[in-house]
Amino acid sequence: MAHTIRWGIMATGWIAETFVRDLLKDPKARDASDVAHKVVAVASSSSKDKADKFISTLGIPAPCDAYATYQELVADPNVDVVYVATPHSHHYQNVMLCLEAGKNVLCEKAFTVNAAQTKILCETARKKNLFLMEAVWTRYFPLSVQVRELIQKGEIGEVLRTIADTSFGDDVEEKWGTKHRMVNPDLAGGCLLDLGIYSLTWVFQTLYHTLPRDQRKAPTVTSQMTPYHLTGADESTTILLSFPTSTPSNGPHPHRSQGIAMTNIRVSADPDEEGTSGPQIRIQGTKGEIQVFGHPFRPTSYRVIPKKGLGEVRTVEGSFPAEGHGMFWEADEVARCLRDGKLESEGMPWEESIVIMEVMDEVRKQGGLTYPQKIESTEYPLQL
Numbered sequence: 001m002a003h004t005i006r007w008g009i010m011a012t013g014w015i016a017e018t019f020v021r022d023l024l025k026d027p028k029a030r031d032a033s034d035v036a037h038k039v040v041a042v043a044s045s046s047s048k049d050k051a052d053k054f055i056s057t058l059g060i061p062a063p064c065d066a067y068a069t070y071q072e073l074v075a076d077p078n079v080d081v082v083y084v085a086t087p088h089s090h091h092y093q094n095v096m097l098c099l100e101a102g103k104n105v106l107c108e109k110a111f112t113v114n115a116a117q118t119k120i121l122c123e124t125a126r127k128k129n130l131f132l133m134e135a136v137w138t139r140y141f142p143l144s145v146q147v148r149e150l151i152q153k154g155e156i157g158e159v160l161r162t163i164a165d166t167s168f169g170d171d172v173e174e175k176w177g178t179k180h181r182m183v184n185p186d187l188a189g190g191c192l193l194d195l196g197i198y199s200l201t202w203v204f205q206t207l208y209h210t211l212p213r214d215q216r217k218a219p220t221v222t223s224q225m226t227p228y229h230l231t232g233a234d235e236s237t238t239i240l241l242s243f244p245t246s247t248p249s250n251g252p253h254p255h256r257s258q259g260i261a262m263t264n265i266r267v268s269a270d271p272d273e274e275g276t277s278g279p280q281i282r283i284q285g286t287k288g289e290i291q292v293f294g295h296p297f298r299p300t301s302y303r304v305i306p307k308k309g310l311g312e313v314r315t316v317e318g319s320f321p322a323e324g325h326g327m328f329w330e331a332d333e334v335a336r337c338l339r340d341g342k343l344e345s346e347g348m349p350w351e352e353s354i355v356i357m358e359v360m361d362e363v364r365k366q367g368g369l370t371y372p373q374k375i376e377s378t379e380y381p382l383q384l
């Protein structure tokens with residue numbers, strides 16, 4: 001019998017729509033018979049009409065309540081878990097609202113504006129015995145799980161370097177202007193928090209998460225940031241991460257590993273959108289390399305290249321069952337965690353979200369990027 005969870009959706013923007021479309025797909029199409037999803041409530045801070053329209057446009061089956069405030073959503077006793085899909089500037093206030101009301105939460109990336117906010121959210125969830133997860137959906141792709149398993153099995157030896165590039169070649173002024181959340185400092189805009197997080201995801205899930213917990217150590221960070229001339233938010237950021245020595249499971253000598261995480265919204269990592277530029281992620285070990293193709297947030301295939309004489313090159317294609325976007329895998333993880341009484345997901349533990357937020361804090365410090373005091377604040381409640 002499938003364990004069904006009842007979702008409340010906070011906000012009706014682009015990603016909320018994409019996530020809900022995936023929630024409505026039949027789990028059997030992705031071989032998930034143990035969990036199921038229902039969308040029972042949607043809230044829009046703009047108007048009830050907007051929530052109603054969201055429900056009808058997406059064809060969410062009745063009963064599904066529409067609310068004109070987020071407060072009403074978190075007070076709904078039918079909601080098991082809230083999906084927070086507001087801009088990152090608002091995550092701290094919105095997640096606190098959910099937790100204070102006793103709701104479990106899946107919150108979009110970037111989790112918060114800074115690490116201090118993330119720490120308080122995790123502490124609050126722990127105290128209130130509630131589930132909380134940063135929605136880093138890519139980690140739950142079968143492709144990501146397979147890549148992590150290959151690394152842990154020693155397929156490419158000791159992994160010493162990961163290079164990841166999440167970059168869009170946009171006409172920034174034309175496409176994003178000054179008000180869009182991608183570039184608007186009032187909404188914690190900039191490519192680091194929006195896209196750089198995926199490059200960091202690949203660095204962390206290959207060089208950090210694959211180690212036993214007691215060997216995961218925060219990296220040192222060196223970085224460069226280029227501000228967007230119209231708003232000051234970053235339009236380009238490059239980070240060099242150096243992970244401290246850990247005892248390798250498959251090699252005799254302790255080594256440091258390095259990650260290079262790049263993001264840019266003015267030059268693309270895949271200009272012709274055909275993959276001609278090669279992989280956007282390269283994971284390099286002493287016995288070979290794994291290359292990952294497609295956007296780092298939505299990878300489509302990977303290639304294992306053993307060192308000469310150690311085996312054959314092989315390519316593994318991913319797939320998106322039922323023509324989904326790929327967000328249902330993280331939703332299934334939430335359902336399983338709730339079913340099993342877990343407060344956090346092993347795939348994206350609180351501790352790792354905090355370390356990654358600390359890295360981004362340090363990168364912003366080095367690059368001189370600060371956001372308005374209101375959205376950096378840990379005060380709650382605060383009207384933004």
Ligand SMILES: NC(=O)C1=CN([C@@H]2O[C@H](COP(=O)(O)OP(=O)(O)OC[C@H]3O[C@@H](n4cnc5c(N)ncnc54)[C@H](OP(=O)(O)O)[C@@H]3O)[C@@H](O)[C@H]2O)C=CC1
Nearest residue numbers: 011012013014015016044045046085086087088108109110
């Ligand atoms: N996992 C992924 O692949 C993606 C994740 N994201 C993340 O999701 C979040 C939302 O992004 P996205 O859906 O693209 O953003 P949108 O601008 O499309 O939607 C954000 C929604 O948040 C609500 N909102 C509440 N307060 C504000 C405010 N002050 N300004 C703007 N919107 C507000 C609005 O919904 P309402 O009026 O209904 O309350 C709005 O529609 C971000 O944190 C982003 O990083 C985004 C894209 C992809």
Ligand SMILES: O=C1OC[C@@H](O)[C@H](O)[C@H]1O
Nearest residue numbers: 015109182194195198297
């Ligand atoms: O999380 C994201 O992934 C997909 C991108 O298009 C989007 O800008 C970003 O927020």
